[in-house]
Amino acid sequence: MTTTLTRPSEPKEGRATARAAAARATRRAARRHRPGYFFILPALALFALFFIYPLVSSFIQSFQSISGGETSWVGLAQYQRLFEDPLVAQSLFNVFLILVIQVPLMVCIAIGLAYILNQSWVRFRTGFRAIYFLPAVTTLVAYSLVFRVMLATDGGAANQMLGMIGMDPIDWLNSEGWARVALIASITWRWTGYNMIIILAGLQAIPAEQYEAARIDGAGRWAIFSRIVVPQLRPVILFSSITSTIGALQLFDENFILTGGGPNNATLTPVLYLYKVGFQQFDFGYASAIAWLVVAIIAVISVIQFRIMRDKP
Amino acid sequence: MMQTLRRSPLYLLLVLGAVASLVPFLWMVIASTHTTAAIFATPMPFLPGGELWNNLARLQEETGFARVMLNSVLVATIYTAFSCIVSAMCGYGLAKYRFRGRGIMLGGVLLTMMIPGQVLLVPLFQMMASVGWINSFQALILPFLANAFGIFLMRQAFLDFPDSLIESARIDGASEIKTFYRIVLPVARPQLAALVIYTFISQWNSFIWPLLMLNSEEKYTLPVALNTMVGLSRVDYSGLMLGSLLATLPLLIVFLLFQKQFISGLMGGAVKG
Numbered sequence: 188m189t190t191t192l193t194r195p196s197e198p199k200e201g202r203a204t205a206r207a208a209a210a211r212a213t214r215r216a217a218r219r220h221r222p223g224y225f226f227i228l229p230a231l232a233l234f235a236l237f238f239i240y241p242l243v244s245s246f247i248q249s250f251q252s253i254s255g256g257e258t259s260w261v262g263l264a265q266y267q268r269l270f271e272d273p274l275v276a277q278s279l280f281n282v283f284l285i286l287v288i289q290v291p292l293m294v295c296i297a298i299g300l301a302y303i304l305n306q307s308w309v310r311f312r313t314g315f316r317a318i319y320f321l322p323a324v325t326t327l328v329a330y331s332l333v334f335r336v337m338l339a340t341d342g343g344a345a346n347q348m349l350g351m352i353g354m355d356p357i358d359w360l361n362s363e364g365w366a367r368v369a370l371i372a373s374i375t376w377r378w379t380g381y382n383m384i385i386i387l388a389g390l391q392a393i394p395a396e397q398y399e400a401a402r403i404d405g406a407g408r409w410a411i412f413s414r415i416v417v418p419q420l421r422p423v424i425l426f427s428s429i430t431s432t433i434g435a436l437q438l439f440d441e442n443f444i445l446t447g448g449g450p451n452n453a454t455l456t457p458v459l460y461l462y463k464v465g466f467q468q469f470d471f472g473y474a475s476a477i478a479w480l481v482v483a484i485i486a487v488i489s490v491i492q493f494r495i496m497r498d499k500p
Numbered sequence: 501m502m503q504t505l506r507r508s509p510l511y512l513l514l515v516l517g518a519v520a521s522l523v524p525f526l527w528m529v530i531a532s533t534h535t536t537a538a539i540f541a542t543p544m545p546f547l548p549g550g551e552l553w554n555n556l557a558r559l560q561e562e563t564g565f566a567r568v569m570l571n572s573v574l575v576a577t578i579y580t581a582f583s584c585i586v587s588a589m590c591g592y593g594l595a596k597y598r599f600r601g602r603g604i605m606l607g608g609v610l611l612t613m614m615i616p617g618q619v620l621l622v623p624l625f626q627m628m629a630s631v632g633w634i635n636s637f638q639a640l641i642l643p644f645l646a647n648a649f650g651i652f653l654m655r656q657a658f659l660d661f662p663d664s665l666i667e668s669a670r671i672d673g674a675s676e677i678k679t680f681y682r683i684v685l686p687v688a689r690p691q692l693a694a695l696v697i698y699t700f701i702s703q704w705n706s707f708i709w710p711l712l713m714l715n716s717e718e719k720y721t722l723p724v725a726l727n728t729m730v731g732l733s734r735v736d737y738s739g740l741m742l743g744s745l746l747a748t749l750p751l752l753i754v755f756l757l758f759q760k761q762f763i764s765g766l767m768g769g770a771v772k773g
Binding site: 220221222223224225226227229230231233234237238240241242244245248300303308309310315317318319320321322323324325326327328329330332333334335336337339341342343344347350376380381384385388433436437439440444458461462465466471474475478479481482485486489 | 503504507510511514517518520521522524525527528531539540541542543544585586587589590592593594596597598599602605608612614615616617618619620621622623624625626627642643644645646651676677680704705707708712722723726727730737740741743744745747748751752755759762763766767
């Protein structure tokens, strides 16, 4: 009787104690990992207060109209306004012009430079690398000011140099086309060396044996570059392209200082427009809608770039 | 020798590129030692002039430049110190502890890296206005202390740190905090150095937010002060060039002294990730 009673209960008890032991172990582990909360707490609090809350607030405000201290819910009206606003279209056009001209141009130059400066036979390699990287060391506002002064129409350094080779001065910052050229040239000057260094680091991660093997197989210089170097660099090129694209979409300092968005809004960017709408006209609802438009565009472009880079074998 | 000669077109190209990189710097130096009239005269000056001290005196008189410089150094230093502590702590917590909500926190950090900061401008401005922090340094520092990039960088640095070392420190009776500061953090010194440089530069360069926050000259940081000089009715271009030079100089010095950390700081896991 006793045996029949105890026997079936034995494994049950065993199971119970095992479960209890496991629970104790989990609790102990949880207790041991509890200090983790302490370490993330400052960051968590700061994120909640200065990121999550403003993010939600910005989203809500994009459905509101705030004027004269009166806040009213307007639904999608602010977003509808985006589509009808010629300045939004203009700023997007400007920024896409930069995206299709400046970003590929700069990334290609950066790849070329990095490839050359990775060759062991090039003299003064380190010196060249440092010099090309130097523009990335300047403060955005400071370098924009230098370009602004250099590009002055009367007596600016750029026009003086043109004069020396017998060319007429160019009205750099006051004509729509040239202002865009000036902006693109400035950004390219500032960021090419930076991207070159990133790509250079990627190049140095390619094992030397791969070049050797290709050379033995009789691959020419171009074949090595296009078949080995570029495919291996894909993640680095992707990184450079995405950060440059996002940077271009967020462009503010350079065009704010160089042209103030002019002439005729030819260098107006979404963020500069956001600044003007939000902090010169104090139309916070509309400014928030513009901000979310920028978020959406950046998200879409990043996804597309990831897809393109992944699909290519 | 023959090879070098054969490759001379390539070198010519490299030298031209180097000249293009350097000219704006050289020109900034030259322009800051001349009067504004001389800068725009034909022909323009090619050598430094003798106006440096006059320009400096005028810059100081017009904008209180010493004060501006001090403000920038102060804000950037305080920001860097606190931001790096917060990043290192959070990175360590995420790398070495398994607690509930860790995945969400990690995802959140990545999300903040992907969302452009401009979205926060309006609500942060309103927040600062409502607590009366407009025109204060804490408004420049506090909202951006938690830096997702820094947290991520430090997390990557701590991931490789052996658990057994942490465990043995615990057994020896060291508190969690002591273990972190005395044993874990010193090992991550190279990454921390890179983060310090990156953080300092990002604050030094910061423009749109200080532009929104600051409205009195004695609080201006460098970029804001330079921008106001452009707004004056008669722009003092030689003073402006000297100001730009002085704003760039600290970064140049840091770059030349700490090239390696400087570059890895700016790149931050670009290649590895």
